[in-house]
Amino acid sequence: ETGVTQTPRHLVMGMTNKKSLKCEQHLGHNAMYWYKQSAKKPLELMFVYNFKEQTENNSVPSRFSPECPNSSHLFLHLHTLQPEDSALYLCASSPGLAGGEGTDTQYFGPGTRLTVL
Amino acid sequence: AQSVTQPDIHITVSEGASLELRCNYSYGATPYLFWYVQSPGQGLQLLLKYFSGDTLVQGIKGFEAEFKRSQSSFNLRKPSVHWSDAAEYFCAVAPGYGGSQGNLIFGKGTKLSVKP
Numbered sequence: 524e525t526g527v528t529q530t531p532r533h534l535v536m537g538m539t540n541k542k543s544l545k546c547e548q549h550l551g552h553n554a555m556y557w558y559k560q561s562a563k564k565p566l567e568l569m570f571v572y573n574f575k576e577q578t579e580n581n582s583v584p585s586r587f588s589p590e591c592p593n594s595s596h597l598f599l600h601l602h603t604l605q606p607e608d609s610a611l612y613l614c615a616s617s618p619g620l621a622g623g624e625g626t627d628t629q630y631f632g633p634g635t636r637l638t639v640l
Numbered sequence: 641a642q643s644v645t646q647p648d649i650h651i652t653v654s655e656g657a658s659l660e661l662r663c664n665y666s667y668g669a670t671p672y673l674f675w676y677v678q679s680p681g682q683g684l685q686l687l688l689k690y691f692s693g694d695t696l697v698q699g700i701k702g703f704e705a706e707f708k709r710s711q712s713s714f715n716l717r718k719p720s721v722h723w724s725d726a727a728e729y730f731c732a733v734a735p736g737y738g739g740s741q742g743n744l745i746f747g748k749g750t751k752l753s754v755k756p
Contacts, residue, residue: 527683565644566730566746579743615682628674631683631742 526550526633529614535638536604544599544635546614553619555597556629557589560611570595573620604639611636642667642729645745653721654755659748661716664730671733673714674744675705679727687729688712701725726754 528550536542548555557569571579572591586598588610597614615629643666653659665671672691676684677741688699695707714731731747 529683563748565748566744568743571743615684628686628689630686631676633681633683636681 527614527616527630529612529632530634531635533636533638535640536601537640538604538606540604541600541602543601544584544612544637546597546599546632548595548614548616548630550630551632552616553594553620555591555594556615556617557597557599558613558615558628559625560634562610566613570599571620572632576586578620592618596613601637604637606639609637609639641672642733642745644733644745644747646729646731648750648752649748650751650753651681652753652755655723656720659716659718659721659725659752661729661731661752662711662746663714664712665714665718665731665733667735669735670709671735673705674708674731674732674734675699675703675714675716676730677701677727678730687716691705705739721752721754723732723754723756725750728752 527611530545541599554573559567561570568581569583570589575591586603590598611634613634614632617629645664647662655663665741667727674689675687677687687703688697688705690697703718703734705714708715728749728751730749732744734744
């Protein structure tokens with residue numbers, strides 16, 4: 524149990540589809556993150572939100588569009604994806620971003636396995 | 641640039657044997673250090689973390705890790721491995737106090753297999 528849930532757990536979509544991934548954290552945290560995990564590559568940070576404001580966009584293509592309506596919810600809107608975007612997309616949350624013990628510890632959800640055909 | 645190296649892609653140990661997973665980092669100051677575990681089809685679970693103080697850190701599931709500044713290492717250990725420990729293990733670093741923007745840098749992971 525991580526306190527971070529993600530839906531759906533699996534998603535298959537065509538290159539012309541539009542879909543959204545949802546993440547919800549029940550930990551009272553203020554920061555949320557999207558990561559991409561591809562085979563044989565390190566986890567790649569995509570986006571960071573702190574108090575609903577985006578603080579990091581790690582050169583992610585515009586076909587990925589994040590949305591953070593409040594500190595508990597994070598979405599990743601997908602459109603016109605490519606087959607190479609197939610991966611496990613992980614959401615995480617942390618108490619905050621500021622330095623100091625404990626505030627940086629990130630807690631992860633189970634991920635959404637995305638397949639783009 | 642910060643980086644994390646996990647030199648072993650795949651390790652196989654016998655159940656009951658001891659385990660050490662290696663992690664080296666490259667960073668100018670003392671970073672925050674983490675070990676996460678990922679079971680198949682699951683997200684990452686935090687095993688332990690080091691921020692400051694005692695360089696030997698105890699975590700969940702009987703794991704521990706030792707920070708060695710001189711070697712820029714943060715190796716994960718367990719004295720006796722259980723079959724349920726089979727998973728992938730990730731070492732991660734974040735900038736230390738005052739520098740963090742939530743940017744965790746992960747290694748590529750070490751897959752652990754356990755023989756009966």
